[in-house]
Amino acid sequence: MPPQLPYPLELVYLSGFYEILGGIGLLVPPVSQAAAWGLIALFIAVFPANINMAVNHIQLEHIPDSPWVQVVRLPFQAVLIAWAWWYTKSYDGQKQASIIPKSLIPKQLELK
Incomplete structure (x- = not known):
C-alpha cells in the first residue's frame, strides 16, 4: 500500500473483501453487471x-x-479488467457462469 494512504492493513483487507464479494457477484446474474463494474x-x-x-x-x-513475481502482477491487472469487462454485457445463459440455476433467473434478465 502506498505510504500516503492511512490504515494500510485495513485497506488491504477491505479491498480483498470487495474483490471476493465482486467475484461472487459475477456468478449472480441479476448483479453480475454491477459487480463487474465494481471490480473494474x-x-x-x-x-x-x-x-x-x-x-x-x-x-x-x-x-x-x-522481482519477476511483482512485475508479472502489473500486466495481469489488465487481464483481470478484461475478464470483468466480459461480464458487463447483458446476461447470456448459454455463456455466463452462474450459481443460480437458469430456471430461477427471470426471463427479462436473459439476453434477447
Whole structure:
C-alpha cells in the first residue's frame, strides 16, 4: 500500500473483501453487471499499490521473493479488467457462469 494512504492493513483487507464479494457477484446474474463494474474500479484503484510493491520491492509473506513475481502482477491487472469487462454485457445463459440455476433467473434478465 502506498505510504500516503492511512490504515494500510485495513485497506488491504477491505479491498480483498470487495474483490471476493465482486467475484461472487459475477456468478449472480441479476448483479453480475454491477459487480463487474465494481471490480473494474477496484482493479484500477489497487494498481498504484501493485506499482509501489514492484518499485520498492516489497516482499509479502508466503509469496516468492522475486522481482519477476511483482512485475508479472502489473500486466495481469489488465487481464483481470478484461475478464470483468466480459461480464458487463447483458446476461447470456448459454455463456455466463452462474450459481443460480437458469430456471430461477427471470426471463427479462436473459439476453434477447
